[in-house]
Amino acid sequence: MVKSIPHNRLTFSDAECDAILRTVRTGQWAQGPRVAELEATLAHRTGVKYAICVASGFSALRLALGATGVSAGDSILIPAYSCVALANSVLTWGAVPVAIDVESASWNVDQELCLKAIAKGRPRAAIVVNTFGVPAQLDEIVDAGIPVIEDCAHAFGIQLDGKWLGTRATVGVLSFYATKLIGGGEGGAILTNSHEIADYVRRARDYSDQVPSAFRMNDKMSDLEASLVLAQLERLPEMLSRRQQIAERYLRLLSGNSTQGYILPVRKEPRVWYRFTVEMKASPAESIVSELRTLGIQAALPVSDWRTGELRGDSTADRAYRRIVSLPLYPTLTEDEQDSVVNAFRQVCEERTDAAVRY
Numbered sequence: 001m002v003k004s005i006p007h008n009r010l011t012f013s014d015a016e017c018d019a020i021l022r023t024v025r026t027g028q029w030a031q032g033p034r035v036a037e038l039e040a041t042l043a044h045r046t047g048v049k050y051a052i053c054v055a056s057g058f059s060a061l062r063l064a065l066g067a068t069g070v071s072a073g074d075s076i077l078i079p080a081y082s083c084v085a086l087a088n089s090v091l092t093w094g095a096v097p098v099a100i101d102v103e104s105a106s107w108n109v110d111q112e113l114c115l116k117a118i119a120k121g122r123p124r125a126a127i128v129v130n131t132f133g134v135p136a137q138l139d140e141i142v143d144a145g146i147p148v149i150e151d152c153a154h155a156f157g158i159q160l161d162g163k164w165l166g167t168r169a170t171v172g173v174l175s176f177y178a179t180k181l182i183g184g185g186e187g188g189a190i191l192t193n194s195h196e197i198a199d200y201v202r203r204a205r206d207y208s209d210q211v212p213s214a215f216r217m218n219d220k221m222s223d224l225e226a227s228l229v230l231a232q233l234e235r236l237p238e239m240l241s242r243r244q245q246i247a248e249r250y251l252r253l254l255s256g257n258s259t260q261g262y263i264l265p266v267r268k269e270p271r272v273w274y275r276f277t278v279e280m281k282a283s284p285a286e287s288i289v290s291e292l293r294t295l296g297i298q299a300a301l302p303v304s305d306w307r308t309g310e311l312r313g314d315s316t317a318d319r320a321y322r323r324i325v326s327l328p329l330y331p332t333l334t335e336d337e338q339d340s341v342v343n344a345f346r347q348v349c350e351e352r353t354d355a356a357v358r359y
């Protein structure tokens with residue numbers, strides 16, 4: 001039996017282990033000097049005035065919404081194809097997630113449809129995701145005058161037209177969940193140039209010594225997490241270029257087959273290769289994932305459908321939920337492992353073509 005290839009594997013070395021040990025020895029494990037250092041580093045690297053660390057990407061989304069003045073009953077635009085964290089962050093305020101359809105290929109929210117929704121319904125804010133690492137188009141949504149949150153859980157560390165991802169809108173949101181581009185176990189951050197937003201998030205993440213409030217929870221990040229993230233930030237450029245090399249190799253090995261039943265991900269540069277996603281032309285992604293599993297490859301449906309009945313329909317998002325398969329892609333994936341992924345994926349696709357021809 002071949003060893004199975006996981007969908008994710010963390011990248012770390014002695015640097016991360018040493019960083020944790022050093023923090024343990026300082027005796028300051030909660031939010032302290034390492035969190036402050038991470039905030040200064042993030043702000044310096046991206047050129048924003050304020051970076052504020054919080055407990056998770058979800059905390060960052062929730063507090064970013066609070067900071068932009070969201071209240072009960074407000075409509076918030078979010079991509080129809082997205083992580084359920086977005087809808088949940090809206091629901092915590094008693095606000096209403098309005099699902100906007102996405103574009104094929106980039107799988108990012110359709111900017112034109114956002115503009116139409118803004119013209120029609122006066123939403124309070126919009127959350128835009130750089131899905132799977134492809135920068136979303138958001139300039140015109142920002143220009144439309146509503147607060148825009150740029151979710152960079154899938155894409156960080158590159159610039160677009162001279163601006164770092166995470167700095168293109170009112171607030172940028174980062175996640176340091178273990179399997180994201182930069183892992184800290186858990187953790188997140190907001191990036192902003194607004195003093196008011198930074199001040200709100202700084203006060204809202206910590207209830208100590210403040211008046212009672214249902215909106216102040218414990219959203220702090222710990223120094224243990226911050227020390228991991230600082231170590232991971234140092235290797236980010238190297239991790240991103242390794243991801244790109246692997247993605248380019250996948251693209252080479254998986255293209256040029258005329259009978260193929262799949263569409264390869266967009267090459268568009270600049271982008272981050274957080275996920276390598278393939279769109280199946282006819283087969284359900286779910287069955288491809290389970291067939292790959294029998295061959296020892298842990299592929300995945302990258303996003304699961306959170307929408308309730310009335311939001312479903314015949315949309316690009318529906319197709320994305322049904323047809324997109326995410327293949328293993330991370331810096332420690334060896335060439336042998338990449339070959340196993342490619343061979344298994346081709347085998348599964350060819351068997352399906354044969355079956356379709358035979359019956």
Ligand SMILES: *Cc1c(COP(=O)(O)O)cnc(C)c1O
Nearest residue numbers: 056057058083085153175176177
């Ligand atoms: C993971 C993720 C989040 C939430 O981040 P957590 O740190 O896990 O709470 C938000 N948005 C997107 C696009 C994500 O992928």
